[in-house]
Amino acid sequence: MADPGEDPFSRLLDDHKDFLEKLAELEATLDEMVRTRKATEANRAVLDEALRFLEEELLPHFRLEDEVVLPALESRVGRFGSLVNVVAYEHEEIRREVGKFREARADLTVARDPGPAIEELNRHGIFTIQFLWDHFRKERTSLFPTAREQLPPEDLSAIRRKLSR
Ligand SMILES: [Fe+2]
Numbered sequence: 001m002a003d004p005g006e007d008p009f010s011r012l013l014d015d016h017k018d019f020l021e022k023l024a025e026l027e028a029t030l031d032e033m034v035r036t037r038k039a040t041e042a043n044r045a046v047l048d049e050a051l052r053f054l055e056e057e058l059l060p061h062f063r064l065e066d067e068v069v070l071p072a073l074e075s076r077v078g079r080f081g082s083l084v085n086v087v088a089y090e091h092e093e094i095r096r097e098v099g100k101f102r103e104a105r106a107d108l109t110v111a112r113d114p115g116p117a118i119e120e121l122n123r124h125g126i127f128t129i130q131f132l133w134d135h136f137r138k139e140r141t142s143l144f145p146t147a148r149e150q151l152p153p154e155d156l157s158a159i160r161r162k163l164s165r
């Protein structure tokens with residue numbers, strides 16, 4: 001049950017913290033693979049876990065924002081030239097990158113020489129990590145504060161309710 005005094009966005013902010021920890025582990029693994037030009041069983045397990053979390057946790061998180069937060073805000077501040085547009089666009093960008101990361105992971109499985117697949121994984125992985133870092137910061141410092149400020153209490157209550165686990 002959602003506590004009525006709780007920040008409506010606390011669940012999304014908690015997710016961000018959790019995601020950043022997981023991304024740090026992925027980054028360390030990508031660094032190691034690039035350095036050694038090898039993908040050990042342990043490295044591959046981290047890649048698979050990263051892909052799982054991106055698809056099963058990050059993408060549903062985007063969906064929640066797209067369906068619960070952005071429409072409420074759009075109806076108050078509009079879409080064009082607004083943060084709503086930027087955030088929606090960035091979700092699309094990351095969805096594409098997750099698809100490319102998935103392809104590169106599949107290439108690694110079949111490649112005789114892991115080098116090119118490691119380069120691709122690193123490229124899309126690092127892009128995703130840096131992009132998300134900035135995306136979460138934008139939501140924390142701009143999107144959520146704007147929503148807290150602009151939305152009427154009944155909208156914020158509805159968001160809090162829909163986001164409660
Ligand atoms: Fe987002």
Ligand SMILES: [Fe+2]
Pocket residue numbers: 012016061065136139
């Ligand atoms: Fe988010």
